[in-house]
Amino acid sequence: MKCPVCNSLMIVVEHERIELDYCVSCSGVWFDAEELELLLEAMQLEGTRLSLDNILTSPEAKSVEKKRDCPICGRKMKKVTIGHEPAVLIDACSWGDGLWLDSGEVGQLITQLPDRPSEKSDPQGRIISFLGEVFRVRD
Template identity: 45%
Template sequence: MNCPTCKSAMITLELADVEIDHCVHCGGIWLDAGELELLLDDPVRARRLLDSFREAPAAEHPRACPICGRKMTKIVVGASEPPLWIDKCRRSDGLWFDKGELQDILKRGEFDPDSRIRSLLADMFGQGGQAPGKGSVP
């Protein structure tokens, strides 16, 4: 599967028994439909987070879904400022998070800082959201 942002081949990583697709070039993460809920491991907060998603127009050019190839929609997550935008497949194939956005959503969503998913993301991607051992992208 290729990254919807930079078109590089993505690698598959296992995080909390969920396979995620990660672009080592730009640091983005693709989650197939249902994987965000599995990662959050808290049905009430997961539902609250998903219910906070709302479609909104964006100036950025739409990206293509890495599964179906159709243009994805820009989604605003929650109501906090500054706004946090992610990409959602129109066919609901999954969600695209640019580097650091998934971690940011977890911080804004009042998930426990010691939660399993936040710890795993920090271990896997570090504070900057990039896989360990990878240099910074210019």
């Protein structure tokens, strides 16, 4: 699969059966819908309910960032914001293939996630520790 930003071939990084497509050139990461569900469950922050459905149906965010093509279906992805303080602008395939996060965006999201160091056995804990390892933003 090719990176929607720089067009390099992405590598698959795998950890505890969670697989992500990672671009070594620009450090962006692609979440397939399945991995995304896990991440979103992990992100049930106070006062927010995130789901793939409400990301896909949320209004397009105003942004000057260039639109990117979905690496799965090739159609233009839409810009949406998730999280808060600060909201993180990401790219989402409107047809539900998944989400793209630039490297800095992954770091911003992870800093918003609740601490769950002892819950590495659950899927949410696994994906957080996985992202932490891949992006080295925690500890």
